[in-house]
Amino acid sequence: MLRTLIQPYTERSVADRVSLLDVCAQLCAQHEIDFSLLLQGKFENHTALYWAIANGPWPPKPPFELAAAVLAHSAPLKPETMKEARRACVSLRSQELFHFLRMSPEFGTLSAEDQFLLGVSAPPEEIVVEELEGPTHPFSFRFQIPQFHKRMMLGKPITLEVVARGRLWRLKYYTANKPSHTHLTHGYWTGLLSMVENSAMT
Template sequence: MRRSVSPTPTVKSPLPSISKGKGRANNSWFSFGASRTSREVQATVIGLVRDLVKEQDYNSRASSGILESCAEACTGYDTSLSALLQEKSIEGHTPMYWAIVKRPPDGEEDETAVPDLLTALISFASPLTAKTISDIRHACLLTSDQALFQRLRMSPEFSPLSGTDEMLLGATIPPDEISVENVPGDEGAFTVDFEIVHFQKRMLVSKRIELDFIARGTGTRHPTC
């Protein structure tokens, strides 16, 4: 018996039109109608995010507008945008990984691009899982972007304080400052300056302080105990 099988429809994901004046995505792109399935919506959203990262549009308002529309579409189909953004759906990595690898180092990007695409992605992906944080750390290591790594470290999602340190410092993010400088003329040498808030009190109570930084393309965790 010969059975006629209809071909599976292909879900395309071109970037929607963007009004740069308002930084909003074209919401009509997400008017799928009742015929759309949750899986098709997920595939379309992943495709849109992939295009965002590939094009690396530094118009942060436009990127946020597209991601906001994706979030609205996901909500309508009982899908978590946070979970989709943390899938390793782009060549074995998360969208945040590629946003870091493709972005200019901190200090070189256009000031109007802050918050940039990476910031928008992290905002919609939060709370971050341990695997996602590991993927982000890996990208920072590959680019040897210590400045970005420290900026991310100041986020409670990326580097939360222990409960004891939260009580001592009255904060949810590490207040310590870390400055790394490469030594000219020596490919393997670098200097690190630490400024640790309430060092003695934290050592007496917590017994341990951990400082993370990147130097010469290598991630380092310096425990003080």
Template sequence: MATKSDEVAPAPPLCDLIYLPVSADSVQCKHWNNALCCIRDIVSQPPGFGTPSSVTSAVNACAATLPAAEFSDLLQTRNIEGHTALYWAIVNNRPETFSFLAGFISQFSSDCSSDLRLACMTTSDNELFTRLNLGGNSNDPKDEPLRRSLGCPADEIQVAGSEPNQFVASFRIRMFQKRLRTTQDMRCEFIAGGRIWWLRFYMARIKKIWCAEIGLSGDSLPARPSSDAVLLIEAHKQKNSRLSNALQISLELADRYKPEPKHLSVAHVRALHKFEYSTAPEICNELGDWVMHDNSIYVDNEGTLHAKLKIKLSLFATPDK
């Protein structure tokens, strides 16, 4: 006859299997687990599920059971299908829920920011990506302190696209010359077509020539341009000068990923060939000396660069066999 100790315990519910802090006591574990189950249910629901007041009440009840720091950690930990609760609030189109949950976080952790970048890419939401400042500090840590020192407002990036495989990104880069003279290398990120792109202005170290370059961030889905991209830089009327036409720069595919095979092993050549089609090669061209000219017509009276990037992607990115 089986004793009570021999009886097989029922399998715990799914939410009880989620990782809990090792150092927490059993009561705190229970609070953490219950809060996580509740938050998961909220962010997993489709848009329109529940009233704002019911969501607010449920989240506040969860937050009341944990210290503020622990509740913040709970929201920023990848504990729901490998992603954070904030990720799912974005992907499931719950903007009010996302905003309310984000209010419990004083500053996003680096891991949470990375997860939010993926969420914005999944939803192709450049507006949220820009508003949360997910493209600046993570890739150019020098730019944010420099902008604060200069009293420089944030850059503006807007994306529009009438076709699935092409887009136009419009840039307003504040204090363009002053920042570029200081760092000699500026980069901004944006989301278009379900990818995370960057636009870079820099001084080529060998040729000592100012260049513009675009490419995909390391955490982006792959893409391949079908033709050269076009960067249009708007001209502005300056004192004692006439309004000029926009400067049009064709950004061409760089050949840096196509070195001579004879200098590489077969395995290296195959790796490069695979890499070339798994991420977009950089697309670049020279800018010219106008970048540093005083009173340049290509920045407005406040020093802002106005530019548009037009790019079309290939519908088929499979390499020839």
């Protein structure tokens, strides 16, 4: 039954697959089987969440019912499951879907301490990516970070991740606490933009 969930979108509707997912969850509960672990096993070399993203409706558009359903049933997520979800979003070049996952409590982007500090279980940042025209394939992204000043004053690093130009980028704000090759002064607020591991090089 689970194999049916990972088939291409054209073979079954989203509603059918979500319904089938719920049936599987009920059967597993009746037989005391951990459905979360089952979903995070590998089907054709990938997790169910990866396939829910990769074989979902094209192009990906909200509300991402199938990905949301598989995500909810897969929690708590293993690091490898989260890595695969990122990889699937990058493959589809979908920042919107990636942001949806990142904003979900199941994805666990915020630490328990940050959740207590912000009073939320999911990151509250708003991020909009724009891919621009030009020979160098530029892009820009706009973002809002609630309580930025408070979080930085408390020495809490803030990390944003975005999908742009078929790659996963990470923007990290932190307080410099030791000398580095950039000659930053101790206590200075610093921003660092980098490509996440396994993203294709330019």
